[in-house]
Amino acid sequence: MLVAGNWKMNKNIKETILFFKKFNKLLKTKNKIVLFPSFPCIFVARNSASKTISIGAQNVFFEEKGEFTGEVSCSQLKPFCDFVILGHSDRRHKFFESNQLINKKIKKAFESKFKVILCVGETLKEKNKNKTNSVISNQLKQSLSKIKFTKNLFIAYEPVWAIGTGKNANIKDITKAHSFIQKTLVSLFGKKAEKTQILYGGSVKPENMKEIFSIPKVSGVLVGGASLNPKTFAKIANFK
Numbered sequence: 001m002l003v004a005g006n007w008k009m010n011k012n013i014k015e016t017i018l019f020f021k022k023f024n025k026l027l028k029t030k031n032k033i034v035l036f037p038s039f040p041c042i043f044v045a046r047n048s049a050s051k052t053i054s055i056g057a058q059n060v061f062f063e064e065k066g067e068f069t070g071e072v073s074c075s076q077l078k079p080f081c082d083f084v085i086l087g088h089s090d091r092r093h094k095f096f097e098s099n100q101l102i103n104k105k106i107k108k109a110f111e112s113k114f115k116v117i118l119c120v121g122e123t124l125k126e127k128n129k130n131k132t133n134s135v136i137s138n139q140l141k142q143s144l145s146k147i148k149f150t151k152n153l154f155i156a157y158e159p160v161w162a163i164g165t166g167k168n169a170n171i172k173d174i175t176k177a178h179s180f181i182q183k184t185l186v187s188l189f190g191k192k193a194e195k196t197q198i199l200y201g202g203s204v205k206p207e208n209m210k211e212i213f214s215i216p217k218v219s220g221v222l223v224g225g226a227s228l229n230p231k232t233f234a235k236i237a238n239f240k
């Protein structure tokens with residue numbers, strides 16, 4: 001299982017050090033753990049986290065260097081990070097990132113040998129209009145256009161209405177969405193894409209993790225709010 005924690009725009013340097021001081025001691029698992037601090041805390045996170053923990057970035061730009069105020073490049077992140085999240089719903093809906101932009105970022109991230117967690121998922125309005133599959137299909141096809149398949153691709157199914165709301169999707173909806181994602185990946189890349197790890201994200205917490213991990217098509221979780229507290233996140237990370 002891959003257990004990923006997305007801190008979003010939370011925690012400063014002091015809080016990052018404190019988190020790992022506690023979390024390192026609580027972590028007892030064979031699961032793969034990756035934490036995504038915000039940019040200023042990445043360096044200190046890498047130095048404070050146990051070596052078995054991976055560190056990732058919440059976003060990256062597709063150019064290498066130059067006049068791109070406010071952006072961060074793959075080569076700037078590479079010494080500290082092996083993962084990057086792309087297409088998170090915050091980026092899509094609050095910063096209006098298009099599938100075309102996400103596609104450029106994924107290409108560059110793969111060139112730079114990052115593992116990419118590509119997030120997809122429908123809004124409540126789209127869910128109510130039965131558009132979940134068409135939304136996911138568009139996001140996958142367009143974000144992955146002209147990209148060669150690699151095992152460094154991970155998908156996170158994150159229904160937008162479940163993020164930060166305390167309401168997770170139910171077993172049936174997660175199973176359906178994960179099967180559909182798998183089918184779409186196979187149609188894009190062939191049978192080799194069948195084993196792509198598909199994570200679930202959206203209000204994952206210790207109270208619902210058993211149910212979510214028990215779904216056969218779920219190969220990990222992307223956790224937001226519940227990854228901020230070392231004890232809470234350790235409970236999820238240590239799941240057997």
Ligand code: PGA
Pocket residue numbers: 006158162163164165166201202203204222223224225226
């Ligand atoms: P949440 O966030 O666990 O707080 O719902 C998940 C995410 O945004 O990845």
